[in-house]
Amino acid sequence: MADVHPSHGDPAATVNTAASRDVIAPGHTFGTITDKISSIVLTQRTSIGWYLGFLTAGAFAVLLLISLTYLTVKGIGIWGNDIPVGWAFDITNFVWWIGIGHAGTLISAILLLLKQTWRTSINRFAEAMTLFAVACAGIFPLFHTGRPWLAYWLFPYPNTMGVWPQFRSPLIWDVFAVSTYATVSALFWFVGLIPDLATLRDRSQSRVGRMIYGMLAMGWRGSARHWHRYETAYLLLAGIATPLVVSVHTVVSFDFAIAILPGWHTTIFPPYFVAGAIYSGFAMVLTLAIPIRAIYGLEDFITLRHLQNMAKVMLCTGLIVAYGYTIEAFMSWYGGNRYEGFMMWNRMTGPYAPFYWALIACNVVIPQLLWFRRIRTSVPALFILSLIVNVGMWLERFIIIVTSLSRDFTPSAWGMFRPSFWDWSTFFGTIGLFVMLIFLFCRFLPMISIFEMRTLVPEAKVEHEI
Amino acid sequence: MAEPLLPPVYGLMAEFEDPNQLVAAAHRAREAGYRRMDAYSPLPIEELHEAIGFEHTKLPLIVLIGGIVGCLSGFLLQLWVSATAYPINIAGKPFNSWPAFIPVTFECTILGAALAAVFGMLALNGLPQPYHPVFNVARFALASRNRFFLCIEARDRQFDLAETRRFLETLEPREVTVVAD
Numbered sequence: 313m314a315d316v317h318p319s320h321g322d323p324a325a326t327v328n329t330a331a332s333r334d335v336i337a338p339g340h341t342f343g344t345i346t347d348k349i350s351s352i353v354l355t356q357r358t359s360i361g362w363y364l365g366f367l368t369a370g371a372f373a374v375l376l377l378i379s380l381t382y383l384t385v386k387g388i389g390i391w392g393n394d395i396p397v398g399w400a401f402d403i404t405n406f407v408w409w410i411g412i413g414h415a416g417t418l419i420s421a422i423l424l425l426l427k428q429t430w431r432t433s434i435n436r437f438a439e440a441m442t443l444f445a446v447a448c449a450g451i452f453p454l455f456h457t458g459r460p461w462l463a464y465w466l467f468p469y470p471n472t473m474g475v476w477p478q479f480r481s482p483l484i485w486d487v488f489a490v491s492t493y494a495t496v497s498a499l500f501w502f503v504g505l506i507p508d509l510a511t512l513r514d515r516s517q518s519r520v521g522r523m524i525y526g527m528l529a530m531g532w533r534g535s536a537r538h539w540h541r542y543e544t545a546y547l548l549l550a551g552i553a554t555p556l557v558v559s560v561h562t563v564v565s566f567d568f569a570i571a572i573l574p575g576w577h578t579t580i581f582p583p584y585f586v587a588g589a590i591y592s593g594f595a596m597v598l599t600l601a602i603p604i605r606a607i608y609g610l611e612d613f614i615t616l617r618h619l620q621n622m623a624k625v626m627l628c629t630g631l632i633v634a635y636g637y638t639i640e641a642f643m644s645w646y647g648g649n650r651y652e653g654f655m656m657w658n659r660m661t662g663p664y665a666p667f668y669w670a671l672i673a674c675n676v677v678i679p680q681l682l683w684f685r686r687i688r689t690s691v692p693a694l695f696i697l698s699l700i701v702n703v704g705m706w707l708e709r710f711i712i713i714v715t716s717l718s719r720d721f722t723p724s725a726w727g728m729f730r731p732s733f734w735d736w737s738t739f740f741g742t743i744g745l746f747v748m749l750i751f752l753f754c755r756f757l758p759m760i761s762i763f764e765m766r767t768l769v770p771e772a773k774v775e776h777e778i
Numbered sequence: 779m780a781e782p783l784l785p786p787v788y789g790l791m792a793e794f795e796d797p798n799q800l801v802a803a804a805h806r807a808r809e810a811g812y813r814r815m816d817a818y819s820p821l822p823i824e825e826l827h828e829a830i831g832f833e834h835t836k837l838p839l840i841v842l843i844g845g846i847v848g849c850l851s852g853f854l855l856q857l858w859v860s861a862t863a864y865p866i867n868i869a870g871k872p873f874n875s876w877p878a879f880i881p882v883t884f885e886c887t888i889l890g891a892a893l894a895a896v897f898g899m900l901a902l903n904g905l906p907q908p909y910h911p912v913f914n915v916a917r918f919a920l921a922s923r924n925r926f927f928l929c930i931e932a933r934d935r936q937f938d939l940a941e942t943r944r945f946l947e948t949l950e951p952r953e954v955t956v957v958a959d
Contacts, residue, residue: 342820342924468859476864479856480871485881492885496892503896507922511820514919530906533913534921536804536817538903540827541835545899548841549892556888563881766821774797774825 335430336768337612345613345765349758350515352608358755361607366751372744379737380455388458390734397717397729402456404709405739407564408592409449409746410490411585411705413497414557415593416442420500421553424546430621432764433613437604437753438597439501444749445596446494448742453486455738482566489563496556500549506532506542507763561589568712574655575716578643584636591629591675592705594622598698600750602691604759613760620688626701627682633708634676651721659715663728668711674704786959788911789815789931790942791918792951797823800926803949804829807930810945814934818912818927840898841891848890853883914958929957 336345383390393400416438423431454460466487468477477484509529516522532538565585568576598619605614644656659668678700681687688694714729753759766772794800797819804817808831817826827833853876861873871878900906912918912929921927928949930942939956946954 346820346923468855474864476859478866478868479860479882480868480875480878482881485885488882488885492889495889499892499896503899507820511922514922527906530900531908531910532905532922533910533918534818534820535903536819536823536826536830537832538905539819539822540832541837541899541902543822544835544837545841545895548838548895552841552845552888552891552895556885559881559884559888563885566881763821771796772821772823774801774823 334615335432335617336765337615340612340769341771342766342769345769346511346515346762348612349760349762349765350511352754353512353756353758354516354521359607362751362755366748369744369747369751372741373748374744375737376451376741376745379734379741380451383455383734383738384460388456390732391738392730392732392735394727394729396720396725396727397714399456399713399717400729401710401731401735401739402452403567404706404713405742406449406452406456407585407709407713408706409445409452409742410493410564411561411589411592411709412596413442413445413449413493413593414561414586414589415597416440416445417493417497417500417553417557418590418593419597420504421550421557424550425554428621429768430618432768433610433760434597434601434618434622435764436501436504436761437600437750437759438593439497439504440750440753440757440759441593441596441600442497443494443501444746444753446490446497447749448746450490450494451742452738482563482570485563486567489560493556493560496549496553500553503542503546503549504761505757506530507534508758508761510534511762512758558586561585573716573720574649574651575640575659575712578640580636580639580643584633587629587632587636588705588708591626591633592702594626594629595698595701595705598622598626598694599702602695602698604754606691608754608759610760613765616689616691619691619694623682623688623694623697626698627679630675630679630682630701637672637676655716655719658719659711662715662719664711664715664718667707668715671704671707671711674700675708787932787939788914788957788959789929789934789937790939790946790954791912791915791927791929791957792946792949792954793917793920794926794928794949794951795924797821797826797926799950800928801825801829803928803951806949807928807945811936812930812934812942814931814937816929816931818918818921818929820922820924820926835902837895837898837902840902841895844894844898845887845891848893849883849887851890852886853879855886856882911957911959915955917953917955925952932959 340348388402391401393402416435419431419438420435423435454463457463466477466484477487506529509525510532513522513525513529516525562582562585565581569578569581571577601614601619601622605611641656644652647653659665679697681693681697687697718728719726792803794803800817800819801823804815804826807815808829813831815830817830819826856879857874857876860875860879865873868875912921912927917925918927928946928951930937930946936942943954
């Protein structure tokens with residue numbers, strides 16, 4: 313690659329190109345990788361910045377607690393939702409968070425099956441991100457039921473009322489899809505952690521650390537028999553998680569596509585939701601990876617190659633999403649259905665039009681900058697772009713849900729949605745909870761898979777000899 | 779039994795610096811006739827399980843069974859609920875409207891297979907295991923960092939404390955340690 317661009321004269325550019333090829337900086341051994349990653353958890357002093365960040369995020373998490381407590385006491389009338397807009401911020405946030413989770417599974421499962429070794433240094437915290445994002449997502453439908461203490465009614469269980477869930481409804485499919493997704497993501501993440509927990513157990517200086525990591529590692533000793541079964545299980549889990557991740561956002565899109573509302577009732581939703589999920593998820597991975605690699609000095613492990621590859625995935629999925637928007641607009645005209653036509657006209661020129669055009673700017677126009685190599689190799693530019701895509705994908709779900717509900721078939725049934733303070737506080741509260749959990753994760757668990765990084769060292773390659 | 783004064787021995791452990799040495803040592807030990815042994819490494823090594831004579835794992839079969847059980851129970855649950863336990867007319871659809879049951883059946887298949895993969899792997903590996911003799915060797919803590927170990931166990935028919943130690947020394951390890959049971 314470096315030889316292909318001989319025009320770059322200055323040495324900085326050469327260094328840049330060299331670094332952009334490597335998935336791990338040269339010179340690392342099994343020992344240095346282990347020490348560097350485990351020292352973040354075990355020996356480095358917790359910085360003031362960590363406490364400040366943790367407390368700020370924690371304050372928002374407390375705001376979430378307050379919001380949810382008040383909501384439980386008063387009911388969901390404290391939100392801006394009202395007929396006709398019965399789904400608003402809650403479902404927007406639910407779909408947004410679930411979508412963010414998808415990149416974690418994509419990185420850990422699909423890229424593993426495709427033998428993309430560059431995934432190794434980002435898969436662990438991408439999986440953690442998945443888990444925390446799904447936790448944040450789950451809060452919204454749970455509290456949107458209005459009686460969260462009766463949420464177990466969603467599951468099929470024998471009860472004295474003699475009633476059962478209605479399995480022909482996509483909402484019940486969603487319960488199964490999201491709960492399976494949460495369970496499988498947690499299992500995948502924990503299985504990946506076991507050998508690293510053993511490393512922490514063996515390297516921890518404190519008794520408490522040895523006990524806790526020791527219990528979590530469950531007596532892992534790196535036996536060849538264990539590794540063989542472990543690798544088999546991990547590969548099978550990846551194979552299982554791959555169709556799962558595609559199914560989850562497909563089922564989420566069914567929540568809309570199966571309704572007859574203009575703007576929801578469309579067959580393009582499943583693929584376009586899945587692409588959008590991966591798009592927003594990679595944006596969130598970049599949003600997290602860029603500050604983390606700078607704060608903890610992990611540029612050796614999360615190299616420019618990783619950032620570039622993620623930018624390319626974003627560009628690709630962003631184009632699929634753009635295609636989805638185009639087809640939506642085209643079909644609403646070409647389909648000749650007057651309600652569909654009005655829906656699209658209303659999106660583009662109606663009361664929520666500024667949000668629609670902001671969404672097009674954030675998701676379609678601005679990310680085209682990623683075609684330029686200079687943007688893809690500029691860390692600050694990638695960070696800003698990732699934030700823009702996060703905002704854009706949130707706007708997309710807001711537009712789909714709120715514009716369609718606020719203007720359906722009869723003008724007498726129209727109504728506007730305006731978020732209340734509690735809509736915003738719950739949303740920002742979940743962001744606070746998410747960031748707080750990420751802070752805790754970085755502090756107490758290895759955020760990069762140590763044993764998988766060891767396999768990238770040249771010495772890990774065994775030459776055949778009998 | 780013959781030497782009641784000596785502490786019981788689990789095996790002899792040789793320490794190596796890189797994976798190539800460990801794989802070669804495991805091959806040599808098998809050629810020398812040893813069967814009861816295990817190799818320990820900080821990273822998965824593809825050839826290693828074959829070198830110590832461990833070929834197959836039943837895990838894929840367990841995962842398949844888990845998936846089939848999840849699939850059948852997911853579908854039959856929906857069929858029973860919708861057609862027998864609580865039959866209600868939804869938009870004139872038949873009680874057994876099987877196409878609508880596919881998404882939940884699919885999710886149950888995935889769940890069954892994933893649970894079987896994780897808990898099957900842990901069960902076959904005998905984890906969680908609170909105690910294992912190899913941890914009695916102080917340097918074994920490096921097995922999760924950068925060292926590679928081969929342990930020939932005392933229950934091997936060919937095992938002899940002095941003889942096996944001499945054999946292990948010929949493999950050029952960093953050191954050979956007795957593992958107390």
